[in-house]
Amino acid sequence: MTLRVDNLKVWYRTPRGEVQALDGVSFGVADGEIVGLAGESGCGKSTLGRSLIRLDAAMRHVDGTVELDGKELPIADDERMSGFRFKEVSIIPQYAMSALNPTRRIGGMLAELLESRGVGMAGVRDELRRRLELVGLDAEVLDRYPIELSGGMKQRMVMVISTMLNPSLLIADEVTSALDVSTQKAVAETLVEFRDRHYVKSTLFITHDLSLVYQIADSIVVMYAGRLAEKAPTDTLVAAPRHPYTRMLLAALPEVGVRYGARRLQGIPGSPPSLLTPPTGCRFRDRCPLAFDKCATQPPFVEVAPDHLVACWKAG
Amino acid sequence: MLRLDRISKTYRIGTFGSRELTAVRDVSFQVHPGEVISLIGESGSGKSTIGRMILRLTGVSAGTISFDGTDIAGFKGRGLRTYYGNVQGVFQDPFSCYNPIFRAERVLEMLRGPWFPGLDDRQWRDKVAASLEAVRLDPAQVLGKYPHQLSGGQLQRLLVARALLLDIRLLVADEIISMLDASTRIDVLNLLGDLKARGLGILFITHDLSLGNYLSDQTVILRRGEVVEQGPTERVFGRPEHPYTRALLASVPQLHRKWDRTGPGVRGAAGESA
Amino acid sequence: MTVSDADELAAATPAAATPVTVAGVRGRREALQVARRNRKLLVGLAVVLVFLAVAVVGPLLTDHGPNEYVGPPAQRPSARWWFGTTMFGQDVFAQFAHGLRATFLVGLLGGGLAAVIGMVVGFTAGYRGGAADEALSMLTNVVLVIPTLAVLLIIATYLRVRGVVPEAIFIGLFSWPWVARAIRAQTFSLRTRDFVDLARLSGVGGARIVLREIVPNMSSYLFMTFILLFGGSVLMAATLDFIGLGPTEGISLGLMMNNAVLWSALPLGMWWWFVPPGLGITMIVGALYIMNVGLDEVFNPRLREL
Numbered sequence: 025m026t027l028r029v030d031n032l033k034v035w036y037r038t039p040r041g042e043v044q045a046l047d048g049v050s051f052g053v054a055d056g057e058i059v060g061l062a063g064e065s066g067c068g069k070s071t072l073g074r075s076l077i078r079l080d081a082a083m084r085h086v087d088g089t090v091e092l093d094g095k096e097l098p099i100a101d102d103e104r105m106s107g108f109r110f111k112e113v114s115i116i117p118q119y120a121m122s123a124l125n126p127t128r129r130i131g132g133m134l135a136e137l138l139e140s141r142g143v144g145m146a147g148v149r150d151e152l153r154r155r156l157e158l159v160g161l162d163a164e165v166l167d168r169y170p171i172e173l174s175g176g177m178k179q180r181m182v183m184v185i186s187t188m189l190n191p192s193l194l195i196a197d198e199v200t201s202a203l204d205v206s207t208q209k210a211v212a213e214t215l216v217e218f219r220d221r222h223y224v225k226s227t228l229f230i231t232h233d234l235s236l237v238y239q240i241a242d243s244i245v246v247m248y249a250g251r252l253a254e255k256a257p258t259d260t261l262v263a264a265p266r267h268p269y270t271r272m273l274l275a276a277l278p279e280v281g282v283r284y285g286a287r288r289l290q291g292i293p294g295s296p297p298s299l300l301t302p303p304t305g306c307r308f309r310d311r312c313p314l315a316f317d318k319c320a321t322q323p324p325f326v327e328v329a330p331d332h333l334v335a336c337w338k339a340g
Numbered sequence: 341m342l343r344l345d346r347i348s349k350t351y352r353i354g355t356f357g358s359r360e361l362t363a364v365r366d367v368s369f370q371v372h373p374g375e376v377i378s379l380i381g382e383s384g385s386g387k388s389t390i391g392r393m394i395l396r397l398t399g400v401s402a403g404t405i406s407f408d409g410t411d412i413a414g415f416k417g418r419g420l421r422t423y424y425g426n427v428q429g430v431f432q433d434p435f436s437c438y439n440p441i442f443r444a445e446r447v448l449e450m451l452r453g454p455w456f457p458g459l460d461d462r463q464w465r466d467k468v469a470a471s472l473e474a475v476r477l478d479p480a481q482v483l484g485k486y487p488h489q490l491s492g493g494q495l496q497r498l499l500v501a502r503a504l505l506l507d508i509r510l511l512v513a514d515e516i517i518s519m520l521d522a523s524t525r526i527d528v529l530n531l532l533g534d535l536k537a538r539g540l541g542i543l544f545i546t547h548d549l550s551l552g553n554y555l556s557d558q559t560v561i562l563r564r565g566e567v568v569e570q571g572p573t574e575r576v577f578g579r580p581e582h583p584y585t586r587a588l589l590a591s592v593p594q595l596h597r598k599w600d601r602t603g604p605g606v607r608g609a610a611g612e613s614a
Numbered sequence: 615m616t617v618s619d620a621d622e623l624a625a626a627t628p629a630a631a632t633p634v635t636v637a638g639v640r641g642r643r644e645a646l647q648v649a650r651r652n653r654k655l656l657v658g659l660a661v662v663l664v665f666l667a668v669a670v671v672g673p674l675l676t677d678h679g680p681n682e683y684v685g686p687p688a689q690r691p692s693a694r695w696w697f698g699t700t701m702f703g704q705d706v707f708a709q710f711a712h713g714l715r716a717t718f719l720v721g722l723l724g725g726g727l728a729a730v731i732g733m734v735v736g737f738t739a740g741y742r743g744g745a746a747d748e749a750l751s752m753l754t755n756v757v758l759v760i761p762t763l764a765v766l767l768i769i770a771t772y773l774r775v776r777g778v779v780p781e782a783i784f785i786g787l788f789s790w791p792w793v794a795r796a797i798r799a800q801t802f803s804l805r806t807r808d809f810v811d812l813a814r815l816s817g818v819g820g821a822r823i824v825l826r827e828i829v830p831n832m833s834s835y836l837f838m839t840f841i842l843l844f845g846g847s848v849l850m851a852a853t854l855d856f857i858g859l860g861p862t863e864g865i866s867l868g869l870m871m872n873n874a875v876l877w878s879a880l881p882l883g884m885w886w887w888f889v890p891p892g893l894g895i896t897m898i899v900g901a902l903y904i905m906n907v908g909l910d911e912v913f914n915p916r917l918r919e920l
Binding site (some may be wrong): 442 | 675807808809811812813815817827
């Protein structure tokens with residue numbers, strides 16, 4: 025088991041109070057697994073990703089533990105975490121491709137990054153070239169400035185950079201959102217490639233696009249309002265979802281071949297609850313067609329079938 | 341109703357405008373009353389440029405766009421305003437469409453002076469309420485608020501309400517749901533479907549093929565400013581002829597169907613778009 | 615891109631139902647309410663008004679002119695001479711009060727003129743683009759590089775008698791280029807925003823779009839430029855006064871400081887001669903800056919909720 029998250033609670037400090045972004049999240053990622061973390065905006069998936077690498081000063085670790093390869097990750101301690109970042113846990117942050125320093129050549133930036141982790145550029149040059157070739161980039165891209173590359177190229181470049189030191193866990197936060205459909209496919213497949221070649225042990229693929237996650241993930245975790253709703257192997261989740269939210273979400277996705285006249289898709293009425301003052305009990309209660317009295321108590325995230333966990337009283 | 345005849349758009353770029361960039365080349369298609377056309381393309385395909393040209397926000401370099409037979413390039417002043425009473429647009433980023441320092445309903449207020457000068461306050465309020473109802477927004481939840489207090493879905497629907505105030509015949513919807521969540525996307529999409537059923541023509545510009553497929557009667561596929569395939573939606577999606585269309589369809593992630601992996605040595609499937 | 619987690623979560627608080635109203639009127643009233651409670655705005659405004667009051671009322675409290683020799687020289691501040699006297703026995707308070715008038719006049723007139731020119735040039739160039747922009751940018755650059763002092767010297771040779779108003783106009787005519795540039799740049803960026811497109815789709819014409827969509831978004835910035843122009847005019851006037859190119863009659867705060875330095879007020883410890891004018895200029899310009907920060911909070915609803 026590469027990653028073991030236990031009852032993780034992370035809150036955000038904002039001027040309006042503390043947002044309870046993550047409220048007791050527990051799950052595991054097996055060795056070599058690609059886990060898709062799916063949900064809509066505000067569900068906490070990005071917070072979860074970032075809290076595993078402690079990249080945000082406004083985050084406050086309230087409770088819970090994270091274990092990576094059997095060792096506990098000091099996610100509450102920024103300084104101690106920096107020893108793990110990039111080496112054992114690495115992240116491709118959201119908007120990464122827009123965050124490359126426009127005034128530096130890519131090679132220079134990478135050399136600096138490696139040096140800060142005690143790795144000389146000369147030693148990894150060959151490996152770097154191999155990886156660049158794998159993603160379809162020429163080695164001379166290292167001499168270019170970020171502005172000379174297209175969006176897809178930058179994204180692939182960032183992926184290579186983030187995985188240079190073969191981390192155990194890679195967190196890919198919305199890495200395909202701003203890309204065209206064909207580049208999206210290339211980038212997503214690259215993630216699988218990295219896993220297959222052991223550049224990365226396990227991957228947490230964060231996205232709002234369920235159909236994309238279906239393509240490459242081994243299991244999918246669906247989040248809602250700071251809590252986990254369902255976790256199951258990919259095919260099971262899509263074919264036989266048990267949580268009402270997952271079901272409604274899947275039913276709201278337009279597909280090629282589905283036409284308005286033939287089958288009218290339904291959205292989910294209402295909106296997610298505010299996490300400044302979250303409601304008690306199940307957070308999906310107000311929008312759930314299956315809600316009943318017991319939902320006033322938060323259902324536990326339990327295994328209802330092998331490897332299939334759901335947080336719903338009606339799922340058992 | 342709307343007819344594009346060999347439309348082209350070129351920009352001058354580079355120092356002293358020495359080079360030319362062709363964003364749109366020789367595009368032709370038509371929109372009939374009550375018809376939904378999907379304009380599908382990736383970034384750099386020129387689809388937004390075409391939308392802007394139809395809305396007279398950018399000039400046309402070559403070719404003609406005609407509405408009900410008249411060339412729209414000639415519209416000025418009152419003629420232009422009449423055109424806008426028939427054709428309106430909604431854009432991608434709901435938060436960018438609203439002037440952040442004013443209340444959200446100002447986008448509706450802006451229409452009052454030029455188009456409804458004779459209405460008194462109560463009549464105007466009734467008209468606004470009717471529009472909001474048509475897009476299924478609760479007036480109490482939306483009026484009096486600033487844009488940052490409303491969600492993306494509400495803002496987009498408010499923009500559609502604005503267009504409906506004018507009783508338009510064609511709506512240019514440029515990526516209007518790309519920035520919305522999956523659960524609200526479908527609501528806005530269904531709304532467009534209802535409006536289409538009531539006779540509204542829609543030019544639905546998007547990069548997302550599944551969205552294009554859901555609503556439209558006709559589909560136009562663009563690549564780098566040129567039309568590569570067009571025709572009835574079911575045929576374009578069901579039996580695509582152009583290799584680009586086929587590649588696009590193969591790259592779209594879909595539930596219940598996995599991609600064919602291209603194998604080791606990953607390259608862009610349908611070509612790199614800058 | 616979808617909105618970041620924290621913002622989405624914080625903004626999703628269900629609001630109480632508000633009655634259906636017509637926008638516009640209520641918006642203005644609300645802005646006034648917020649303005650009335652903003653401390654920075656009130657404090658800054660109070661300071662400026664105090665000085666303005668002194669400028670208006672002060673000269674009426676003295677029965678002699680600012681440059682008359684009315685008392686014993688180099689007197690410390692006392693009950694008789696509130697700000698003491700100068701080296702020549704002139705009443706420093708009278709000078710200060712009259713000087714404030716001149717200062718406000720130069721600031722308002724010079725700053726106002728520069729602001730108007732800068733805004734017209736900046737907005738037109740930024741909104742129109744193309745040939746208009748090129749012509750106006752050329753004009754801006756030319757005015758920017760003209761050596762103002764040299765021109766002023768030439769003008770001074772021809773004008774025997776100079777008043778505060780010509781000085782203000784002259785300053786106004788030469789300090790606008792940076793304003794035009796800054797406004798042009800901001801207008802360029804605002805012009806590409808979708809809400810400007812939406813305004814065009816509403817059948818609103820060019821000038822009205824600038825006035826109703828773009829200017830309000832920049833209102834606090836425009837006020838800030840006016841503050842800077844006001845202060846800049848005052849300081850420029852002081853410079854001109856210092857080298858003898860200022861008004862040939864009357865008094866201003868800059869002239870006071872100049873005289874104080876020329877007649878060795880500092881080594882002689884005559885602090886009452888240069889401290890009031892210096893403090894006056896500093897406090898007025900400082901208060902205006904504070905007002906501006908407060909105004910930003912009033913104008914921008916997003917800052918209000920923090």
